[in-house]
Amino acid sequence: xxxxxxxxxxxxxxxxxxxxxxxxxxxxxxxxxxxxxxxxxxxxxxxxxxxxxxxxxxxxxxxxxxxxxxxxxxxxxxxxxxxxxxxxxxxxxxxxxxxxxxxxxxxxxxxxxxxxxxx
Amino acid sequence: xxxxxxxxxxxxxxxxxxxxxxxxxxxxxxxxxxxxxxxxxxxxxxxxxxxxxxxxxxxxxxxxxxxxxxxxxxxxxxxxxxxxxxxxxxxxxxxxxxxxxxxxxxxxxxxxxxxxxxxxxxxxxxxxxxxxxxxxxxxxxxxxxxxxxxxxxxxxxxxxxxxxxxxxxxxxxxxxxxxxxxxxxxxxxxxxxxxxxxxxxxxxxxxxxxxxxxxxxxxxxxxxxxxxxxxxxxxxxxxxxxxxxxxxxxxxxxxxxxxxxxxxxxxxxxxxxxxxxxxxxxxxxxxxxxxxxxxxxxxxxxxxxxxxxxxxxxxxxxxxxxxxxxxxxxxxxxxxxxxxxxxxxxxxxxxxxxxxxxxxxxxxxxxxxxxxxxxxxxxxxxxxxxxxxxxxxxxxxxxxxxxxxxxxxxxxxxxxxxxxxxxxxxxxxxxxxxxxxxxxxxxxxxxxxxxxxxxxxxxxxxxxxxxxxxx
Numbered sequence: 001x002x003x004x005x006x007x008x009x010x011x012x013x014x015x016x017x018x019x020x021x022x023x024x025x026x027x028x029x030x031x032x033x034x035x036x037x038x039x040x041x042x043x044x045x046x047x048x049x050x051x052x053x054x055x056x057x058x059x060x061x062x063x064x065x066x067x068x069x070x071x072x073x074x075x076x077x078x079x080x081x082x083x084x085x086x087x088x089x090x091x092x093x094x095x096x097x098x099x100x101x102x103x104x105x106x107x108x109x110x111x112x113x114x115x116x117x118x119x
Numbered sequence: 120x121x122x123x124x125x126x127x128x129x130x131x132x133x134x135x136x137x138x139x140x141x142x143x144x145x146x147x148x149x150x151x152x153x154x155x156x157x158x159x160x161x162x163x164x165x166x167x168x169x170x171x172x173x174x175x176x177x178x179x180x181x182x183x184x185x186x187x188x189x190x191x192x193x194x195x196x197x198x199x200x201x202x203x204x205x206x207x208x209x210x211x212x213x214x215x216x217x218x219x220x221x222x223x224x225x226x227x228x229x230x231x232x233x234x235x236x237x238x239x240x241x242x243x244x245x246x247x248x249x250x251x252x253x254x255x256x257x258x259x260x261x262x263x264x265x266x267x268x269x270x271x272x273x274x275x276x277x278x279x280x281x282x283x284x285x286x287x288x289x290x291x292x293x294x295x296x297x298x299x300x301x302x303x304x305x306x307x308x309x310x311x312x313x314x315x316x317x318x319x320x321x322x323x324x325x326x327x328x329x330x331x332x333x334x335x336x337x338x339x340x341x342x343x344x345x346x347x348x349x350x351x352x353x354x355x356x357x358x359x360x361x362x363x364x365x366x367x368x369x370x371x372x373x374x375x376x377x378x379x380x381x382x383x384x385x386x387x388x389x390x391x392x393x394x395x396x397x398x399x400x401x402x403x404x405x406x407x408x409x410x411x412x413x414x415x416x417x418x419x420x421x422x423x424x425x426x427x428x429x430x431x432x433x434x435x436x437x438x439x440x441x442x443x444x445x446x447x448x449x450x451x452x453x454x455x456x457x458x459x460x461x462x463x464x465x466x467x468x469x470x471x472x473x474x475x476x477x478x479x480x481x482x483x484x485x486x487x488x489x490x491x492x493x494x495x496x497x498x499x500x501x502x503x504x505x506x507x508x509x510x511x512x513x514x515x516x517x518x519x520x521x522x523x524x525x526x527x528x529x530x531x532x533x534x535x536x537x538x539x540x541x542x543x544x545x546x547x548x549x550x551x552x553x554x555x556x557x558x559x560x561x562x563x564x565x566x567x568x569x570x571x572x573x574x575x576x577x578x579x580x581x582x583x584x585x586x587x588x589x590x
Contacts, residue, residue, distance in 0.1 A: 005588075010268045012349045012589050029349070030340035037336040037584045038329075044438050044580045045325040045573060051430050052322035059423045 135182035144490035148180045164390030175485020187289040198237040215259035293483040301480040302364035303448040308473030310452025317568040320416040328573025331539030333515030334359030338508035353585035359508025360578030361540035379488030380498040384505035389542045403517045409557035411532040424457040442583030538567040541574035
């Protein structure tokens with residue numbers, strides 16, 4: 001790759017003018033690096049772009065399918081009601097357990113569940 | 120008693136400061152440190168990095184503290200005689216000098232220069248003689264140094280030994296820079312903190328990230344004409360990538376003697392993005408263009424987010440292997456975050472680890488800027504070239520943004536192109552602010568994050584190009 005450039009590899013650590021190169025040779029070297037550098041950066045990022053377009057083709061449909069599945073679960077009304085009912089029972093059980101634990105830790109203090117409200 | 124007090128006073132930092140010939144340079148460094156403290160603490164410009172860097176500079180410029188010996192990390196030190204006429208590698212040097220006479224070469228091929236440093240003088244030697252000289256050198260300096268391209272290079276094991284035996288605290292911390300550990304670990308934290316969804320959702324923004332590397336290669340071009348070597352010019356150019364860890368990784372390999380100036384310039388310009396970019400954003404875009412509202416981004420599935428870092432690592436490193444330490448760790452951090460199964464690792468990368476490395480990196484990089492190294496005409500050139508690189512990178516991104524705006528029939532707001540300089544998320548915020556100034560109901564932040572993270576990958580690739588040619 002380095003043979004493409006107008007400057008010898010051994011001179012990379014030196015001021016090029018002091019190493020005997022003229023203005024034209026230095027300018028050519030600078031332009032070569034500018035061209036190769038930008039070309040490489042654009043090539044790599046365009047390659048990632050192509051990969052992302054493939055991503056889109058392959059994977060972009062997946063979220064829609066997931067959404068469809070969710071809708072199917074939520075559509076039948078009786079099932080929804082039973083889900084809510086069982087959820088309520090679970091919540092009541094959790095709150096009751098928390099109160100029981102609090103009672104055991106708070107000497108003599110008593111709690112009583114008055115009502116549950118859905119928000 | 121009086122003698123003892125006199126002796127004590129002679130050992131103080133103040134006495135040592137004014138005993139040196141260039142004491143005024145230290146005072147200038149204290150003023151620069153004061154300015155950096157002001158920018159970090161009062162102006163809150165990148166305080167997480169500017170503050171430790173400024174304190175590192177202060178520590179490096181305390182006479183007599185001996186916290187850092189930067190010379191240990193340069194090959195010349197091991198071949199330079201001290202006041203007693205002895206170089207650290209003197210035994211091996213003597214052995215090599217004998218070998219030179221044994222093979223029939225004149226002793227001028229390896230002799231002391233005016234700075235009491237042994238250097239090669241290969242003028243008049245043919246390829247076979249140079250090869251013989253190299254073999255003799257490699258034999259005399261087995262396991263501690265080697266000959267290549269007409270120069271000597273010291274092995275890392277010899278440097279480690281010198282640091283362990285004679286180094287100060289910051290010498291030990293600086294090893295993380297010298298060995299390239301800190302920049303990669305910081306990139307891991309950045310990867311864990313970054314959401315690549317805007318880029319995956321709108322892959323066209325990669326082009327703006329690529330256009331924003333224009334300043335990097337243009338600054339390289341100009342630096343050559345200011346008398347910098349190609350390796351130094353590469354390290355200076357990378358300031359235009361607006362990426363601190365990338366600049367540090369490239370500089371420590373190509374031009375370690377410029378590390379202090381380049382790191383300080385890179386972080387200062389990143390901090391000054393809200394001041395540097397807006398005038399050029401307004402100059403290169405019309406009000407109508409700045410008012411363009413972009414369509415909402417499509418949602419990105421989890422599987423896309425998980426596959427993205429793996430694919431990018433493979434693609435980038437297969438083409439530019441030298442970018443692997445940066446891109447690999449950036450994507451590893453991101454994979455920790457998006458996989459959903461390594462929450463602890465992700466949090467560690469984003470927080471504790473990143474913070475610890477930031478402290479170590481900041482202090483040790485700041486400490487490389489001692490008065491002797493920093494107060495040179497070269498530093499002014501680096502600061503000026505860094506600014507040019509930064510401005511040109513901004514303009515490169517904006518120009519690609521404008522082209523894309525035309526090509527898509529006005530669907531892309533060209534302001535987001537300016538975010539292609541990789542300073543995440545500061546550059547994206549600036550694009551958002553400028554968009555809202557043109558139309559208060561315009562929200563460009565998420566759209567600008569696409570080119571912004573593309574810029575991180577782009578600057579790592581640009582760094583890989585320089586390393587593959589010059590390292």
